[in-house]
Amino acid sequence: MALSFWRIAWNNLKQRGLASALTALSMALGVAAMCCVIVVYAVAVRQFSQDAQGYHLIVGGKGGALQLVLSTVYHLGQPLYPIPYSEYRRLVDGDLSGVVEVAVPYCLGDSFDPTTDPENPSDRRYRVVATTPDLFDKIEYGTDERGVPIRYTFRAGGRNFRTDHAYEAVLGSVVAAQSGLKVGDTFSPTHGISGEGEKHEEFTIVGVLETTGTANDRAVFINLEGFYLLEKHALSDAMAAEREARIAATEALEKNRATPAATPRGLLPPEVLYDQNDQPIEPLAEAKREVTSVLVLCSSDLGPLILNTKINKDPNQSSQAVAPAGVVTSLLEKIVGPIQLVLLVLTILIVLVAAIGILVSIYNSMSERKHDIAVMRALGASRVSVMLIILTEAVLISLIGALGGLVLGHLFIAAAAPYLEAEAGVRLAFWRLDPLELMIVPALVALAGLVGLLPAFSAYRTDVARSLSGGQ
């Protein structure tokens, strides 16, 4: 077995153990920080995109498409003005239902504050989403690593709420963790999203969702039927009458324009509704109902196009249809582009600083190592050989630093993963390597080799006889 240049370089590094270790450590910390940023950023972007999967369109009030997507998908910002319940019916069993696989209505506008002290409301409020059980039964919220669609699941002991039980609710995983509420507990939504509104009636929690990594982890889901029965959630008699008249006129105009689906594509109001005590109560009349938005999963690839045309091109329509994927992609392009550039610049800076660290470390050691280099030259090492040994040292430090940094970074991620999942519902797979991370290692090694040329050239120029006699 020969003493390879790797072995000689390794021995040289060990000889200057503390300096080498500190250089590698500083590099590893830089790389680890970069890895954390890259991984968290990639996961955030992936999950942000994933949140809008599982359905093709969102139908909601007219206004900004971005506002509609942000309020419906990410529970951010003000919801748009609601649309009549009849718009939902058109998608479920009306003229638009022919191309619809499933339609899930959303009523937004209430919030939930887990703080028990009503005098001191917290800043951490969660949106209340009134919907139908179809959201969890028929919509997939993303795909796993193999591309297989994932459905919502409930934690042990929990279940979906029932259509005919008005006051049942389901909690997202983060809300459950933050509030401490569990199946069987009750809570009262607050009217409005500011948190300053009055408390509504109590809902009973019947299920807690497993973590999905989507914005729904930070939301509370209540039965739409119960929502309508809450104070200030029904239209006045006058408004309902006016709306009924308008709907009747429109229906007369649109009669036979399209063939409705054979079976309803969404849940309709139950004939009998039960309250908390299982006493029958009357559902709110459809004329008095509104929905904030409707998630629409189409039955064919052409469906989104057809609905888009029918809804958006009709000037009489009070609603709009938005493809969330397109809006999210456009949003990500606007935000992600610059962030990616910043990340790239940061990566380059870290690699540069690390490479300079290697240069300083090795170059500073050159004067005290001239003698050792001269000894190797006296033993027959050529100038190129000693140069290669110094370059190997630079490459070794960079490899140790870069790989150590990758490991360290992913250990940080592993340590932070449970906290991030509980706090933000963000799932981090600590073992997953981002392609950008993998670029750091060869980039660092190449640059270390490049900066190593300077001390290597100094070794190349070593005067053997003079260095052996003690001169420099």
Add this chain to the structure above:
Amino acid sequence: MLLVENLRKSYRVPGGGRLPILDVPRLAVDRAEQLVIRGQSGCGKTTLLNTIAGMTTADEGQIRIGDVDIARLPEAARDRFRARHIGYVFQTFNLLPGFTAIENVMLGMTFTGSRCDRVRAEDLLERVGLGHRLRHKPSALSVGEQQRVAVARALVNKPVLLLADEPTANIDPGHQQQIIDLLRSVCETERVAMLLVTHSPEVSSQFDRVEQLEAVNRVASKALHEAANESSRTAQEQWP
């Protein structure tokens, strides 16, 4: 085996002139012969060895080792030749501090371009009495032991010529003889020619063939005569 003819070496000095160091008309060492060159410090002994080893270049002349005139080889070829055919024992041992005894010896084989023979390295360390200290670093060895490692390193490639530069100068008197005995016996066994330079009469007295540097090097001889003349003039001025 070693034949040095008309070797001249000088160093550039500030001001543009050159200071002659070596002027060796002829120096020959036969195969397995052991030659000692005696001379005072600073009279060019180390320069002579460095020039023969090809670590520094001669101004003119030839240095033949076997059939090869090392003075005419380009630097890379000289390095390779030195690695394969010349062993060098330094006054200050010059072991690498980060390497163990066995690694220091194997380092001598690393640059030959052929396979390293660990068994040979271990065998040599065994023969110099350090078989039990293979994995010790120089800092854990006594100076005598360090020089023994250096001897093993110099001989590990089975050189034809061993150059020894004051090999006992940094060793306490008690261990000096051990090193000389070791060098002589190993060179005899391995049939290696040895050129040893020293200023020590005790060392040189043990060898059959001893040359004064002044007899070999005209520069040293001239310097010696000038010094003698100067001393004589001074004496006459003081005692007319």
